[in-house]
Amino acid sequence: EIVLTQSPDTLSLSPGERATLSCRASQSVSSSYLAWYQQKPGQAPRFLIYGASSRATGIPDRFSGSGSGTDFTLTISRLEPEDFAVYYCQRYGSSSYSFGQGTKLEIK
Amino acid sequence: QVTLRESGPALVKPTQTLTLTCTFSGFSLSTSGMCVSWIRQPPGKALEWLARIDWDDDKYYSTSLKTRLTISKDTSKNQVVLTMTNMDPVDTATYYCARIPGTYNYGYFDYWGQGTLVTVSS
Numbered sequence: 001e002i003v004l005t006q007s008p009d010t011l012s013l014s015p016g017e018r019a020t021l022s023c024r025a026s027q028s029v030s031s032s033y034l035a036w037y038q039q040k041p042g043q044a045p046r047f048l049i050y051g052a053s054s055r056a057t058g059i060p061d062r063f064s065g066s067g068s069g070t071d072f073t074l075t076i077s078r079l080e081p082e083d084f085a086v087y088y089c090q091r092y093g094s095s096s097y098s099f100g101q102g103t104k105l106e107i108k
Numbered sequence: 109q110v111t112l113r114e115s116g117p118a119l120v121k122p123t124q125t126l127t128l129t130c131t132f133s134g135f136s137l138s139t140s141g142m143c144v145s146w147i148r149q150p151p152g153k154a155l156e157w158l159a160r161i162d163w164d165d166d167k168y169y170s171t172s173l174k175t176r177l178t179i180s181k182d183t184s185k186n187q188v189v190l191t192m193t194n195m196d197p198v199d200t201a202t203y204y205c206a207r208i209p210g211t212y213n214y215g216y217f218d219y220w221g222q223g224t225l226v227t228v229s230s
Contacts, residue, residue, distance in 0.1 A: 033215035
């Protein structure tokens, strides 16, 4: 089974700064099947990015995804107060799904 | 407008069977490519995919849990049901159902329910 490892576990930044979150797969993942989610306390995950780099409907363009193979990145160009949350990457393959352990983005 | 809502017991005893229902609107599971999955999240931990059911009644399960899981659908009621047998305290989690827009891509969950917390305790 492909394991997704996210880094860092916690990222402390200030509003207005740029955030770079990493997701590394133990084996190559099709870019078509790599997604990102945002989750705030007490809420369900919110779908952000699919196909490694395509934004979901209604997602601000400060969110961008990139990467291929085993290394993927979620970038938030300029942090807004509402962006502080936990972010998960997720892959699909062989009719199964797995998530990374999450990166907590906290206010510095 | 797509919505999903999970329902089921908040508390189950060890060894019991858990039955959860996902009631959805805004799409049909009879539409080619459409799928619904169950995902869970233990308190303070990461998300874990459990099962998926497709419009054509194909079913897929987490390898580690497949002996305990059954997923089914009632298309006329817009419902998907998940049963999990032999519940254990480690199964305490918030259980989510989510839609997969397989018509476009099977690789992601675009709409989620709000989740239901299930506690396993005697």
